[in-house]
Amino acid sequence: MMKDNENLENLESQENIIENEDTNLNENIDIEENTEDLKEEAQVSEDKKKEEDELNMFKKYKDENKKLTNELETLKDRLLRVSAEYENYRKRTTKEKEGIYTDACIDVLKEIVPNLDNLERALEANGNIEDMKKGVEMTLKGFRTALEKLGVEEIETKDGFDPNFHQAVMHVQDENLDENSVAEVFMKGYKRGDKVIRHSVVKVAN
Missing domain, CATH: 2.30.22.10 (Head domain of nucleotide exchange factor GrpE)
Structure with a gap:
């Protein structure tokens, strides 16, 4: 009878040990599951932060690109305006130079043309050497006067x-x-x- 009691106590003791082991095992499983959950949450949080950082960086680059594009368009517009102004200036100065050159040529020709008249008169002298000589002298004098007026x-x-x-x-x-x-x-x-x-x-x- 006494031996049976001991066996019963041993059996109960073993059952308690098994129950404690099961409890500890369950607790360990819960801890591991909680740890995995925390790791997953941390990973999700990290991924979300990384995604937000990348999104912010993309937005920053996009804004900078837009700013640079606007500046480039402004510079292009300014370049076109400067080029147009220079072309107008070039055409205007070319026209002015041509006008000055034409006026100068006309001034010279005005002084020379009368001498052409004198030469024609000399040729119309009908063989009179003295008249022809006077015509040539008048022409020569006219040329000298014309050159003097022109600063020559x-x-x-x-x-x-x-x-x-x-x-x-x-x-x-x-x-x-x-x-x-x-x-x-x-x-x-x-x-x-x-x-x-x-x-x-x-x-x-x-």
């Missing part, structure tokens, strides 16, 4: 040879002339201000 001057040679104004085509040895002086003028030179129209063609003494 004859290049001087009295101060000696100057390569800036004279072109030497011959050299001569002459004891009666100073060295580098102009011995003879083959063709007169002309200038207007500091601008040489034609160099004097000369013979130079060495």
Whole structure:
């Protein structure tokens, strides 16, 4: 009888141990499940934050791109306006230059045309040498007057040879002339201000 009681107590003890183990096992399972849930929640939260960050970054880049696009369009518009203004300026200055050139040509021709009249009169002298000579002299005088009005001057040679104004085509040895002086003028030179129209063609003494 006593032995049966011991067996019964052992059996109850084993049952209690098993129940405790089951309880501990269930608790461990609950802890693991809670841990997994927390991990999943943390992962979801992290993924959501990452997605929000990416969305914010995309929005930022989109805004910057829009801003740069607007600035580019503004610069393009400004460039087009500047180009149009420059083209108008170029056309205007070209037209003004052409007008100035035309006016200058007309001024020159106004001075020259009367001399053409004198030459025609000289040719109408009907063989009279004296009248023809007078006509040529009048024409020559008219040309000189016209050149003077236009600011054209004859290049001087009295101060000696100057390569800036004279072109030497011959050299001569002459004891009666100073060295580098102009011995003879083959063709007169002309200038207007500091601008040489034609160099004097000369013979130079060495």
